[in-house]
Amino acid sequence: MAIEVTDLVIRHIRDVDDETLKGFTCGRDQLDEFLLEDARDYDAHGITSTVVVFVPGRVEPAGYFSFSADSVRLTESEEFELGLPFDAPISYYPAVKLTKLATASVLQSQGLGEAIVELIFGLVADVPFAVRVLTVDAVNQPKVLAFYERVGFVESLAGRREKKDQRAPATVLMVRDLYL
Numbered sequence: 772m773a774i775e776v777t778d779l780v781i782r783h784i785r786d787v788d789d790e791t792l793k794g795f796t797c798g799r800d801q802l803d804e805f806l807l808e809d810a811r812d813y814d815a816h817g818i819t820s821t822v823v824v825f826v827p828g829r830v831e832p833a834g835y836f837s838f839s840a841d842s843v844r845l846t847e848s849e850e851f852e853l854g855l856p857f858d859a860p861i862s863y864y865p866a867v868k869l870t871k872l873a874t875a876s877v878l879q880s881q882g883l884g885e886a887i888v889e890l891i892f893g894l895v896a897d898v899p900f901a902v903r904v905l906t907v908d909a910v911n912q913p914k915v916l917a918f919y920e921r922v923g924f925v926e927s928l929a930g931r932r933e934k935k936d937q938r939a940p941a942t943v944l945m946v947r948d949l950y951l
């Protein structure tokens with residue numbers, strides 16, 4: 772049975788002890804190490820905020836995500852295609868960046884990643900300031916890119932233009948317009 776957003780319990784990283792964090796592994800060392808070694812400092816110094824996700828019946832974290840404020844520069848064609856019913860001389864979209872997202876290896880491919888993204892949409896929709904898009908620097912691997920596409924992200928044209936000279940960039944800037 773797929774994991775649903777209503778199954779998720781979230782705790783801010785400052786409310787989770789190190790022993791519990793040590794029980795997390797997603798199959799990508801860099802992301803496991805970030806959670807254990809860096810996430811608290813990033814959080815304490817206003818760089819990114821980290822939320823740890825649990826599912827009922829499991830003491831170890833089921834996943835985690837980190838996010839921060841962001842802005843997305845619009846290409847000329849994107850500005851033209853904004854579709855706003857009024858003139859708005861803007862060249863940036865207000866955004867939130869999903870800087871990290873990982874689910875426990877043993878729980879992958881059961882809908883947990885999608886449920887966490889849905890949870891994040893809900894959190895971002897509730898803040899008392901405007902957020903037009905969610906962004907992510909997705910690891911440039913077919914499985915990861917396919918995951919973000921399935922949950923509604925598309926590659927940013929501005930991001931692609933910036934990296935056009937790199938043959939295989941490590942990450943791909945993807946965006947999800949929350950008003951489409």
Ligand SMILES: CC(C)(COP(=O)(O)OP(=O)(O)OC[C@H]1O[C@@H](n2cnc3c(N)ncnc32)[C@H](O)[C@@H]1OP(=O)(O)O)[C@@H](O)C(=O)NCCC(=O)NCCS
Binds near residue numbers: 878879883919
């Ligand atoms: C990328 C990642 C977050 C996805 O999380 P996840 O929990 O596996 O996500 P989901 O289960 O919602 O979706 C994954 C796949 O499982 C499939 N799936 C979902 N529910 C399923 C179910 N009940 N039965 C079978 N397959 C299912 C989905 O179709 C999806 O396939 P696709 O992405 O190829 O389209 C996770 O694989 C991960 O943490 N990877 C390591 C860290 C990483 O690379 N993070 C990304 C950094 S940008």
